[in-house]
Amino acid sequence: MLQNIIDNLKNQGIEPDLAQSNLIEELNNTSPKNNTFINKIKKNKPSFKSFYLWGDVGRGKTVILKSFIKNLDLKVIDFHYIDFMQSIHNELSSLSGKKNPLDHIAKSLSKKSEVIFIDEFQVEDIADAMIVGNLLNQLIERNVFVYITSNAHPNELYKDGLQRKKFQDSMKLFQKHARVYELDGDKDYRTRNIVNFNNNTKNKSYKDSEIASLIETNYQNVDFKIKTFQVNDRVFSCKAKCNNFLWLSFYNFFNEPNGNKDFIKISENVDWIFISEFRHCDDETADIMRRFISFIDICYRDQTKIKFFFNDIDYENLYSGVKLKILWERCCSRLIEMQTKEYLI
Numbered sequence: 001m002l003q004n005i006i007d008n009l010k011n012q013g014i015e016p017d018l019a020q021s022n023l024i025e026e027l028n029n030t031s032p033k034n035n036t037f038i039n040k041i042k043k044n045k046p047s048f049k050s051f052y053l054w055g056d057v058g059r060g061k062t063v064i065l066k067s068f069i070k071n072l073d074l075k076v077i078d079f080h081y082i083d084f085m086q087s088i089h090n091e092l093s094s095l096s097g098k099k100n101p102l103d104h105i106a107k108s109l110s111k112k113s114e115v116i117f118i119d120e121f122q123v124e125d126i127a128d129a130m131i132v133g134n135l136l137n138q139l140i141e142r143n144v145f146v147y148i149t150s151n152a153h154p155n156e157l158y159k160d161g162l163q164r165k166k167f168q169d170s171m172k173l174f175q176k177h178a179r180v181y182e183l184d185g186d187k188d189y190r191t192r193n194i195v196n197f198n199n200n201t202k203n204k205s206y207k208d209s210e211i212a213s214l215i216e217t218n219y220q221n222v223d224f225k226i227k228t229f230q231v232n233d234r235v236f237s238c239k240a241k242c243n244n245f246l247w248l249s250f251y252n253f254f255n256e257p258n259g260n261k262d263f264i265k266i267s268e269n270v271d272w273i274f275i276s277e278f279r280h281c282d283d284e285t286a287d288i289m290r291r292f293i294s295f296i297d298i299c300y301r302d303q304t305k306i307k308f309f310f311n312d313i314d315y316e317n318l319y320s321g322v323k324l325k326i327l328w329e330r331c332c333s334r335l336i337e338m339q340t341k342e343y344l345i
Contacts, residue, residue, distance in 0.1 A: 002028060008067040014060055019185035027051065027068050030179050032115065032145045048179045050136070050146040052121075054153055055183035057244070057271050058190030061149040062119050062220045064183075069117055069147060077113040080221040081121045082243060085128050088135065102131060106138035113144060119221060120243050121150040123158040123167065130163065133170025140177050154180060188345070190218045194272065194307055195344050205311040211247070211276060212240070219245050231262045239276070246270050249277040254291040263295045267302045276309035283321035290324060293331045300334045305344055308335070 005024055009016055016024065030048050053061050069076055079087070088105060095101035109116065116139060123129050139146055150157070154171050158164055197214050215222050222242045229238050229246065236256055239247040246266065266273070281289045299306055308315065315335055319328045337343050 004071050005064065005067040009060065009063060014063065014189045017185055019183055020060055020064060023053070023064060023181065023183050024068070026179070026181060027065070031068070031072065032074060048177065049140045049143075050148070050174070050178040052148045052150070052154060052175075052178045052180045053183060054150045054180070055185075056188065057151060058188035058192075059183050059185060060189055061183055065117065065119075065147055065149055066220060069115060072115060074114040074145075075112065076115045076117060077109070078117045078119075080119050080243070084118050085132065088131065089127070092131075102135050102138055106135060106142055106144075109139060110142035110144050115145045115147065117147045119149050121148045121157075122152070122243075123161070126162045129158050129161055129167040133167055133174055136174050137170060137177075140174070146178075153182070154178075190272075191305065191345060193218050194305075195341055197307070206276070206309055208239070208276070211274065211309060215240065215245070215247065215274070222247075231258075231265045234258075234262070236262070239274075244269070244271045245274075246272075247274040247276070250275050250292065251277050251279045251288070254288045254295070258291060260294055260298065263298045267299050267304045271305065273299070273304060273306045274309065275306060276311075278308075278310050278313050278315070278318060280313065280317070281319050281321065283323050286321055286323050289319050289321070289328065293324065293327050296331050296334055296338070300338060303343075306338055308339060 002024055006016055009020070014020075030051060053065060055061055066078070069078070091105050091108075092101050095104055098104060123132060136146055154175055155168075157171065158167050161167065194214065212224060219242055222240050222245060224240045226241055227237060227239070228235050229241050230236075236258055237249065237252045239249055241247065279285075298304075310318075316332055318332075321328075
């Protein structure tokens with residue numbers, strides 16, 4: 001099993017470092033390895049009934065856990081946190097009026113799975129906070145082994161949220177049965193892989209399929225079917241998205257009536273932005289360039305990571321108009337810097 005995980009990481013350009021190797025060993029030591037082990041859980045109730053993995057972005061948490069769980073001979077249900085909570089809220093709606101609806105949901109999930117994996121666990125909404133901790137505890141009580149990845153320690157979740165104490169109490173109970181493990185280290189493999197993806201070759205045009213392949217290698221939950229996203233209660237176009245990643249079409253997105261408030265929100269909520277489908281602009285399309293320049297100003301200020309797919313367009317000549325000449329010169333200088341390893345890493 002351990003070699004399978006290591007091989008899978010290497011296939012995605014990750015040579016496991018010491019911290020990752022230690023994590024893999026710890027997963028192996030605390031894992032429900034087979035159905036016999038699950039039966040032992042039911043009888044002996046070992047101290048660890050879940051595994052909560054947290055750490056910085058790009059360290060390989062999702063890749064490692066998915067590789068590990070894939071090798072378990074167990075019934076597994078795999079969720080992204082957003083999808084998990086959406087399904088729970090839908091179930092609660094259908095169980096309206098029933099006593100102890102969370103108990104019904106936990107019972108149903110325990111019949112379908114021996115292991116549940118929840119990726120990118122984050123609690124920001126009071127509607128989620130009031131139920132998720134209790135549901136996790138009920139799943140554990142029903143002998144479902146829960147694996148979780150997050151960027152934050154359980155004690156740091158839902159900071160400054162309404163009625164946070166109720167959430168904290170349920171998470172404290174959860175932690176009594178969980179192995180809370182930090183994947184530390186300073187290597188951001190996601191950033192390294194994206195930065196090293198060479199799109200600066202002259203006259204090189206990358207197909208959407210090639211860009212999608214790069215995305216799939218580094219993000220586990222990107223939905224390429226979703227072509228819109230919501231910011232500030234408004235809907236805009238995109239080519240793909242997930243919780244902390246966004247792929248935009250230059251011509252489509254900046255041709256929409258968006259502005260600085262939207263750009264600020266985007267910059268605050270994503271780790272990486274890909275932009276493709278660039279087109280030459282002049283004064284007739286100055287509004288597109290004006291929005292793009294504002295977007296770059298905000299992302300530059302916030303040190304947001306952006307991968308530009310200019311393809312066969314010389315980005316220094318992206319704009320040939322006069323109206324925005326001074327603004328464009330400053331923007332162009334920033335584009336040059338934003339493509340350097342020093343900026344991105």
